Amino acid sequence: MAKQTIEITVNGDRYEVAIDPWRSLAEVLREDLRLTGTKIGCNQGDCGACTVLINGRSVSSCLTLAVEAHQREVTTIEGLAKTPQELHPIQEAFVEKGAVQCGFCTGGMIMSAKHLLDKNPQPTELEIRQGLSGNLCRCTGYNKIVEAIGDAARRLNPAKEGQ
Amino acid sequence: MLLPRFEYHRPARLDEALAILAQHQGQAAVLAGGTDLLVGMKHKLMKPAHVVGLEALEGFGQIQEQEGMLLLGPMLTASALAGEPGVRARATALALGAGVLGSPQVRNRATVGGNVCNARPAADMCVPLLALGATALLQSAHGAREVPLSEFFLGPGRTVRTPGELLCGVKLPAGGPGVGSGYQKLGLRQALEIALVNVAAFVALEDDGQTVKTARVALGAVAPTPILSPGAEAALTGQVISEELIRQAAQAAAADARPIDDHRGSADFRRQEVLVLTRRALQQAWQAARQD
Numbered sequence: 001m002a003k004q005t006i007e008i009t010v011n012g013d014r015y016e017v018a019i020d021p022w023r024s025l026a027e028v029l030r031e032d033l034r035l036t037g038t039k040i041g042c043n044q045g046d047c048g049a050c051t052v053l054i055n056g057r058s059v060s061s062c063l064t065l066a067v068e069a070h071q072r073e074v075t076t077i078e079g080l081a082k083t084p085q086e087l088h089p090i091q092e093a094f095v096e097k098g099a100v101q102c103g104f105c106t107g108g109m110i111m112s113a114k115h116l117l118d119k120n121p122q123p124t125e126l127e128i129r130q131g132l133s134g135n136l137c138r139c140t141g142y143n144k145i146v147e148a149i150g151d152a153a154r155r156l157n158p159a160k161e162g163q
Numbered sequence: 164m165l166l167p168r169f170e171y172h173r174p175a176r177l178d179e180a181l182a183i184l185a186q187h188q189g190q191a192a193v194l195a196g197g198t199d200l201l202v203g204m205k206h207k208l209m210k211p212a213h214v215v216g217l218e219a220l221e222g223f224g225q226i227q228e229q230e231g232m233l234l235l236g237p238m239l240t241a242s243a244l245a246g247e248p249g250v251r252a253r254a255t256a257l258a259l260g261a262g263v264l265g266s267p268q269v270r271n272r273a274t275v276g277g278n279v280c281n282a283r284p285a286a287d288m289c290v291p292l293l294a295l296g297a298t299a300l301l302q303s304a305h306g307a308r309e310v311p312l313s314e315f316f317l318g319p320g321r322t323v324r325t326p327g328e329l330l331c332g333v334k335l336p337a338g339g340p341g342v343g344s345g346y347q348k349l350g351l352r353q354a355l356e357i358a359l360v361n362v363a364a365f366v367a368l369e370d371d372g373q374t375v376k377t378a379r380v381a382l383g384a385v386a387p388t389p390i391l392s393p394g395a396e397a398a399l400t401g402q403v404i405s406e407e408l409i410r411q412a413a414q415a416a417a418a419d420a421r422p423i424d425d426h427r428g429s430a431d432f433r434r435q436e437v438l439v440l441t442r443r444a445l446q447q448a449w450q451a452a453r454q455d
């Protein structure tokens with residue numbers, strides 16, 4: 001069974017990689033592209049640690065074949081900030097609100113938050129919780145994560161503050 | 164948990180896809196969103212030598228409306244169906260079911276075709292589609308056929324689809340004035356949960372706005388497949404709709420349910436929940452039918 005060559009754009013960079021078709025996108029991101037911010041927890045769609053955006057939509061990269069990302073745009077946690085020296089406002093809010101403990105869920109949480117805020121820039125607390133319903137955290141108890149995302153929404157929409 | 168090895172095919176045209184399925188009869192698995200198939204393959208429940216991805220097939224993600232029918236492409240995702248105003252208005256129960264399936268990440272991948280072909284008794288799109296009177300459009304290299312969903316499911320994970328056939332769409336009557344549907348799901352938690360019981364209801368009223376012309380109640384997780392309740396249909400059809408009539412129909416639905424005891428809930432509890440959820444789903448459907 002031959003390898004297949006795919007072209008993918010990850011965080012704005014174009015890659016051409018020859019891969020076995022049975023490998024998941026999560027594996028190829030971590031092992032071939034060395035983007036290890038995407039974590040593999042349950043490996044079956046339940047925990048959200050492997051969440052990335054494909055063409056702007058959040059998906060579990062453990063349940064996506066890498067070959068399915070052919071000619072698509074993938075965004076991982078490494079590509080969220082504009083430059084490697086900066087943090088994205090969602091990342092800043094997570095740090096400042098203490099929403100990170102062991103960090104294993106954090107990349108996936110932030111990618112889900114990104115998907116949510118792109119669709120709904122001013123979510124209610126319930127909408128934030130629903131937006132995170134595919135991400136498990138064993139450390140924080142979620143409250144600080146929910147607060148951080150509310151805070152990030154205000155950072156991303158400063159004009160709307162106080163409304 | 165690694166995936167077993169396979170050859171991947173990415174057909175761009177329907178005839179190509181059908182030819183691949185015909186060539187590898189029984190050895191090829193169709194891949195839509197992968198949220199059932201890849202989990203099953205990781206657990207080594209199946210080891211197809213060929214996987215046929217539908218991602219590049221043209222037109223498989225479209226919604227069309229013609230002659231009062233909605234035609235849904237099999238690759239429409241749960242998020243697309245939940246968010247699409249046309250589906251919310253004309254096939255409300257389906258939009259509601261799609262909106263509570265899994266998690267955001269799952270909804271962004273899970274397709275209606277995958278939900279129907281996977282045929283779980285509690286599937287969040289199958290139960291609404293059954294109530295809405297949907298038909299499966301199947302095609303193989305040898306021809307096409309249409310199968311009403313009420314005859315499509317054979318058992319958990321089993322359908323009348325043969326390995327050479329592709330589900331190319333789902334067709335259902337588009338709702339309009341005097342027509343409404345509703346969906347109710349009970350789980351043990353609020354997200355990432357397969358229903359303990361789920362119920363979808365459909366009501367079409369006569370021009371007088373109160374006599375029931377057609378009604379269907381579909382029940383999930385109370386039989387080996389999603390089932391229609393003939394009792395509820397008989398109780399409602401031709402009658403003037405009222406809270407009392409809805410209560411009678413809900414009782415008939417509970418009598419039609421054939422639940423079992425399992426680790427998630429007892430049969431008695433499930434039957435009781437059928438009663439409650441049917442009442443709520445019918446109220447939702449009636450409300451929607453009165454509104455437009």
Ligand SMILES: Cc1cc2nc3c(=O)[nH]c(=O)nc-3n(C[C@H](O)[C@H](O)[C@H](O)COP(=O)(O)OP(=O)(O)OC[C@H]3O[C@@H](n4cnc5c(N)ncnc54)[C@H](O)[C@@H]3O)c2cc1C
Binds near residue numbers: 193201217281330
């Ligand atoms: C974490 C998680 C949570 C979930 N929660 C829910 C839930 O709450 N409710 C629920 O109903 N389901 C749930 N599911 C199950 C699953 O997401 C749904 O059944 C989904 O709709 C399957 O669609 P898919 O596109 O991913 O299918 P796939 O996995 O790609 O395919 C499913 C099956 O259908 C076949 N198939 C797919 N498309 C076609 C076609 N066009 N023609 C012929 N055969 C086809 C495949 O070969 C396979 O056998 C969950 C899954 C996960 C991983």
Ligand code: FES
Binds near residue numbers: 043050051063
């Ligand atoms: S590792 Fe993908 S969802 Fe858990």
Ligand code: FES
Binds near residue numbers: 099100
């Ligand atoms: S911070 Fe440890 S799992 Fe969330």
